[in-house]
Amino acid sequence: MRAGRPRDEGVRRAILVAAQELVLERGYAAVTMGDVAKRAGAGKQTLYRWWPGKGALVLDAFSEWVSQAPRLRGPRRPSLSSTLVELCRGASEAAPVLRALMAEAQFDEDLHRRLLAQLVRPRGDELRACLVDRRPADRELVVNVLSGLVWQRLMLNEPLDARFVRFALRVVERI
Amino acid sequence: MRAGRPRDEGVRRAILVAAQELVLERGYAAVTMGDVAKRAGAGKQTLYRWWPGKGALVLDAFSEWVSQAPRLRGPRRPSLSSTLVELCRGASEAAPVLRALMAEAQFDEDLHRRLLAQLVRPRGDELRACLVDRRPADRELVVNVLSGLVWQRLMLNEPLDARFVRFALRVVERI
Amino acid sequence: MRAGRPRDEGVRRAILVAAQELVLERGYAAVTMGDVAKRAGAGKQTLYRWWPGKGALVLDAFSEWVSQAPRLRGPRRPSLSSTLVELCRGASEAAPVLRALMAEAQFDEDLHRRLLAQLVRPRGDELRACLVDRRPADRELVVNVLSGLVWQRLMLNEPLDARFVRFALRVVERI
Amino acid sequence: MRAGRPRDEGVRRAILVAAQELVLERGYAAVTMGDVAKRAGAGKQTLYRWWPGKGALVLDAFSEWVSQAPRLRGPRRPSLSSTLVELCRGASEAAPVLRALMAEAQFDEDLHRRLLAQLVRPRGDELRACLVDRRPADRELVVNVLSGLVWQRLMLNEPLDARFVRFALRVVERI
DNA sequence: CCTTAATCGAGACGGTACGTCTCGTCTTGTG
DNA sequence: CACAAGACGAGACGTACCGTCTCGATTAAGG
Numbered sequence: 001m002r003a004g005r006p007r008d009e010g011v012r013r014a015i016l017v018a019a020q021e022l023v024l025e026r027g028y029a030a031v032t033m034g035d036v037a038k039r040a041g042a043g044k045q046t047l048y049r050w051w052p053g054k055g056a057l058v059l060d061a062f063s064e065w066v067s068q069a070p071r072l073r074g075p076r077r078p079s080l081s082s083t084l085v086e087l088c089r090g091a092s093e094a095a096p097v098l099r100a101l102m103a104e105a106q107f108d109e110d111l112h113r114r115l116l117a118q119l120v121r122p123r124g125d126e127l128r129a130c131l132v133d134r135r136p137a138d139r140e141l142v143v144n145v146l147s148g149l150v151w152q153r154l155m156l157n158e159p160l161d162a163r164f165v166r167f168a169l170r171v172v173e174r175i
Numbered sequence: 176m177r178a179g180r181p182r183d184e185g186v187r188r189a190i191l192v193a194a195q196e197l198v199l200e201r202g203y204a205a206v207t208m209g210d211v212a213k214r215a216g217a218g219k220q221t222l223y224r225w226w227p228g229k230g231a232l233v234l235d236a237f238s239e240w241v242s243q244a245p246r247l248r249g250p251r252r253p254s255l256s257s258t259l260v261e262l263c264r265g266a267s268e269a270a271p272v273l274r275a276l277m278a279e280a281q282f283d284e285d286l287h288r289r290l291l292a293q294l295v296r297p298r299g300d301e302l303r304a305c306l307v308d309r310r311p312a313d314r315e316l317v318v319n320v321l322s323g324l325v326w327q328r329l330m331l332n333e334p335l336d337a338r339f340v341r342f343a344l345r346v347v348e349r350i
Numbered sequence: 351m352r353a354g355r356p357r358d359e360g361v362r363r364a365i366l367v368a369a370q371e372l373v374l375e376r377g378y379a380a381v382t383m384g385d386v387a388k389r390a391g392a393g394k395q396t397l398y399r400w401w402p403g404k405g406a407l408v409l410d411a412f413s414e415w416v417s418q419a420p421r422l423r424g425p426r427r428p429s430l431s432s433t434l435v436e437l438c439r440g441a442s443e444a445a446p447v448l449r450a451l452m453a454e455a456q457f458d459e460d461l462h463r464r465l466l467a468q469l470v471r472p473r474g475d476e477l478r479a480c481l482v483d484r485r486p487a488d489r490e491l492v493v494n495v496l497s498g499l500v501w502q503r504l505m506l507n508e509p510l511d512a513r514f515v516r517f518a519l520r521v522v523e524r525i
Numbered sequence: 526m527r528a529g530r531p532r533d534e535g536v537r538r539a540i541l542v543a544a545q546e547l548v549l550e551r552g553y554a555a556v557t558m559g560d561v562a563k564r565a566g567a568g569k570q571t572l573y574r575w576w577p578g579k580g581a582l583v584l585d586a587f588s589e590w591v592s593q594a595p596r597l598r599g600p601r602r603p604s605l606s607s608t609l610v611e612l613c614r615g616a617s618e619a620a621p622v623l624r625a626l627m628a629e630a631q632f633d634e635d636l637h638r639r640l641l642a643q644l645v646r647p648r649g650d651e652l653r654a655c656l657v658d659r660r661p662a663d664r665e666l667v668v669n670v671l672s673g674l675v676w677q678r679l680m681l682n683e684p685l686d687a688r689f690v691r692f693a694l695r696v697v698e699r700i
Numbered sequence: 701c702c703t704t705a706a707t708c709g710a711g712a713c714g715g716t717a718c719g720t721c722t723c724g725t726c727t728t729g730t731g
Numbered sequence: 732c733a734c735a736a737g738a739c740g741a742g743a744c745g746t747a748c749c750g751t752c753t754c755g756a757t758t759a760a761g762g
Contacts, residue, residue, distance in 0.1 A: 004706025005758045011708075029282045032748060043709040048750065102330060103281035106274045107204050112332065120331070141346055148323035155277060155326060156295070157287065171316055175349045179737030180727045186739075207717055218740040223719065354732025355731080361734075379632045382722060393735040398724065452680060453631035456624045457554050462682065470681070491696055498673035501680060505627060506645070507637065521666055525699045529711030530753045536713075557743055568714040573745070 007050075014040040015047060019061040028058060028100035055104040055111035062097050063118050080130040081169055084146065087123060088160040091150060099154055123147070142172055182225075189215040190222060194236040203233060203275035230279040230286040237272050238293050255305040256344055259321065262298060263335040266325060274329055298322070317347055357400075364390040365397060369411040378408060378450035405454040405461035412447050413468050430480040431519055434496065437473060438510040441500060449504055473497070492522055532575075539565040540572060544586040553583060553625035580629040580636040587622050588643050605655040606694055609671065612648060613685040616675060624679055648672070667697055 018040035022031040033054055037044045051057040091098060098119075105112040124143050131139045149168050153160050193215035197206045208229055212219045226232040266273060273294075280287040299318050306314045324343050328335050368390035372381045383404055387394045401407040441448060448469070455462040474493050481489045499518050503510050543565035547556045558579055562569045576582040616623060623644075630637040649668050656664045674693050678685050 002706080003704065003760060005708075006706080006760095008707070008758090033750085034748075037709090041709080043711085044749095045710090045751080046708065049707085053750090099281045103278035106278035106330065116331070141342070144324065144327075144342075145320055145346060148327035149319065151330060152319070152323035152326050155281065155330065156291070167316070167319075171320060171350065175346065177737095178729075178735060180739075181729095182738065183727085208719085209717075212740090216740080218742085219719080220721085220741090221739060224738075228719090355734080356732085358733070383724085384722075387735090391735080393733095393737085394723095395725080395736095396734060399733080403724090449631045453628035456628035456680065466681070491692075494674065494677075494692075495670055495696060498677035499669065501677050502669075502673035505631065505676060505680065506641070517666070517669075521670060521700065525696065527711095528709065528755075530713075532712065533753090558745085559743075562714090566714080568716085569745080570715090570747085571713060574712075578745090 011040070011042055011046060012050065015042055015050075015057070016061045016064060018042075019057050020065060023058055023061070023097055028054075028097060028104075031058075033057075052110060053108070055101060055108055056114055058097065059101055059111070059114055059118060062094060062101075065094075077132070078130060080127070080172070081165070083126055083130050084165055084168060085162075087126065088150070088165055091154065092160040095154055095157075095160070099157070102151070102155065120147070138175065142175055145171060145175070186215070186217055186221060187225065190217055190225075190232070191236045191239060193217075194232050195240060198233055198236070198272055203229075203272060203279075206233075208232075227285060228283070230276060230283055231289055233272065234276055234286070234289055234293060237269060237276075240269075252307070253305060255302070255347070256340070258301055258305050259340055259343060260337075262301065263325070263340055266329065267335040270329055270332075270335070274332070277326070277330065295322070313350065317350055320346060320350070361390070361392055361396060362400065365392055365400075365407070366411045366414060368392075369407050370415060373408055373411070373447060378404075378447060378454075381408075383407075402460060403458070405451060405458055406464055408447065409451055409461070409464055409468060412444060412451075415444075427482070428480060430477070430522070431515070433476055433480050434515055434518060435512075437476065438500070438515055441504065442510040445504055445507075445510070449507070452501070452505065470497070488525065492525055495521060495525070536565070536567055536571060537575065540567055540575075540582070541586045541589060543567075544582050545590060548583055548586070548622055553579075553622060553629075556583075558582075577635060578633070580626060580633055581639055583622065584626055584636070584639055584643060587619060587626075590619075602657070603655060605652070605697070606690070608651055608655050609690055609693060610687075612651065613675070613690055616679065617685040620679055620682075620685070624682070627676070627680065645672070663700065667700055670696060670700070 015036060019031070019036045022035055022039055031054070033044055033047055036042075036054075036057065037047055047057065051060065101111070101115055101119075105115045124147055127143050127146055128139060131142055134142065146168055149164075149171070150160065153164060158164075190211060194206070194211045197210055197214055206229070208222055209219055211217075211229075211232065212222055222232065226235065276286070276290055276294075280290045299322055302318050302321055303314060306317055309317065321343055324339075324346070325335065328339060333339075365386060369381070369386045372385055372389055381404070383394055383397055386392075386404075386407065387397055397407060401410065451461070451465055451469075455465045474497055477493050477496055478489060481492055484492065496518055499514075499521070500510065503514060508514075540561060544556070544561045547560055547564055556579070558569055558572055561567075561579075561582065562572055572582060576585065626636070626640055626644075630640045649672055652668050652671055653664060656667055659667065671693055674689075674696070675685065678689060683689075
């Protein structure tokens with residue numbers, strides 16, 4: 001086994017919780033690594049030891065939060081509409097964070113990759129899974145359109161509400 | 176007439192040119208207000224007198240650049256496909272700047288408004304103008320889908336090439 | 351006579367009054383040339399046309415103020431003690447301005463000369479005039495000592511009160 | 526022991542040396558905190574962490590310089606005249622800095638206190654120590670007069686040479 | 701037990717951009 | 732020409748974060 005003091009799991013949790021709280025309280029831009037460290041009772045070095053920067057840290061903090069969300073679907077394949085509703089509900093709640101992360105990712109290649117792998121692709125896969133009875137080419141097309149609509153709404157700061165879901169479903173119907 | 180020394184138009188131009196050059200040379204993130212001032216032979220205060228920050232300045236710099244682009248369509252209404260081709264060509268060239276501006280706008284309410292008014296809406300209107308023979312409800316739908324696809328491609332750093340245009344047109348056809 | 355519009359005496363007065371008021375209200379350091387111009391309803395250029403900087407302007411403003419002070423001595427030569435009392439009273443009232451001017455003069459050769467000519471030397475001469483019955487060598491000595499004591503008190507921000515006058519007179523007695 | 530990285534003594538020295546050099550090269554007014562930082566190879570924040578501003582920093586820089594001056598008096602109490610000679614020699618060399626510091630102190634309450642404690646009072650005490658055989662009241666009187674004469678000479682930018690020392694001693698003799 | 705190696709909190713450090721401030725000059729139109 | 736208004740170049744200011752570093756203290760695992 002590796003020598004030396006092992007990573008303190010409690011510290012990791014404390015940091016993620018602190019990051020989450022602070023971002024929810026003040027918004028992403030108004031939170032610094034130093035703030036998170038102080039709130040978590042940790043040293044800045046401990047943050048930088050495990051995350052390359054604020055983006056990756058906050059991404060992890062909210063990845064956990066998202067994955068705690070109820071994924072309690074039955075064994076049956078979920079419908080596209082229910083999946084989209086759920087996706088929009090989540091995106092709507094976390095909208096400010098998602099906007100900030102996607103924005104930061106434009107300036108940070110590494111964060112861009114992480115964001116794709118941890119948030120963008122998994123959600124695309126969820127949608128794709130609802131479309132197994134479509135032709136493969138159509139499937140990609142629909143996923144692209146839906147995902148484009150959702151991200152656009154986020155970046156333009158427009159609501160991802162029931163009305164939007166109806167609109168999106170109407171679009172998909174016609175493809 | 177207004178009292179005091181009038182705004183020096185030459186300085187305004189010099190600043191916009193400097194901003195444009197520097198952003199093209201180094202990329203948005205690597206350019207500072209001080210750099211632009213120095214390159215333009217201007218004082219920092221002069222920049223801040225007329226623009227609230229880097230985002231708004233660069234937006235103006237590239238707004239001018241975009242509006243200098245050939246808009247030499249004949250009297251005939253342009254086709255959707257040619258408009259989309261042109262739009263993607265422009266967006267592709269300016270992609271790094273557009274990404275950066277949209278990103279910055281997520282942290283800056285004022286820049287967000289400016290970006291919508293100066294870039295997002297005008298381009299949407301261009302598309303809309305190609306769709307006058309569609310039913311109004313469909314029109315909005317198509318504009319939304321296209322614009323969503325384009326912005327998503329930009330933010331995900333994927334190419335806005337001919338393949339994408341074909342893909343987008345195929346989507347629209349089926350709506 | 352010089353061609354062109356003659357200097358507007360009212361403007362000159364307004365500027366001096368504004369300078370005086372502002373310095374009394376906020377203190378020398380917190381007043382800028384722009385402030386004075388605004389308060390006087392004048393342009394900054396008008397200030398710089400007639401004074402080289404804030405120091406010289408404030409010096410003029412308070413020179414006038416000082417010279418408005420009652421100089422109502424009878425035909426008889428004033429006593430050293432009454433002169434010193436009067437001098438300390440004036441210096442005490444204007445202490446903050448005098449400190450600031452002397453300070454500024456340390457960074458500004460021109461102001462230094464003006465300060466000497468308009469404030470330091472005249473006051474020395476007043477003292478000298480009370481000492482005509484001393485031997486010339488002693489006279490300079492006494493004037494130097496008194497002036498040194500007063501300026502030191504000013505710069506060290508200690509009171510120029512009756513107690514100080516008594517102290518100073520005691521010193522002079524013993525020389 | 527105190528937590529955190531301890532203050533780097535080498536950096537402190539480097540900053541003081543840089544401040545001293547720059548002030549001697551260019552004069553107090555022409556040196557900025559940024560200049561000192563650059564010359565010292567330090568960050569500006571490090572300067573502001575330990576000193577409130579240029580005044581306090583330069584005061585420290587020259588306090589060290591002064592206290593490195595030979596204080597090698599024998600066990601015997603030094604004479605007033607030799608002390609005064611030494612004092613004037615030091616003040617003469619450092620005259621530009623002393624003038625600037627005293628000037629700055631007129632605009633800065635905190636610097637004023639520091640200047641008194643680190644420069645004015647210690648020098649007064651040196652003089653006082655030479656006057657132990659005088660009556661206490663006379664002692665204060667003499668110290669005041671001498672210190673007044675010296676500071677006045679500094680602020681009026683007149684030489685603190687041998688002639689001045691003779692003059693000052695003549696004054697004291699007669700008190 | 702005692703060394704070794706990595707972790708932890710704390711906070712100093714070099715670096716750099718920020719947005720503001722003041723200075724003294726300039727460029728208008730008006731009297 | 733003087734004058735009010737105010738834009739302009741210049742550059743210092745003090746602050747804010749960044750990401751790295753240097754401490755002493757802590758915590759296992761391996762000798």
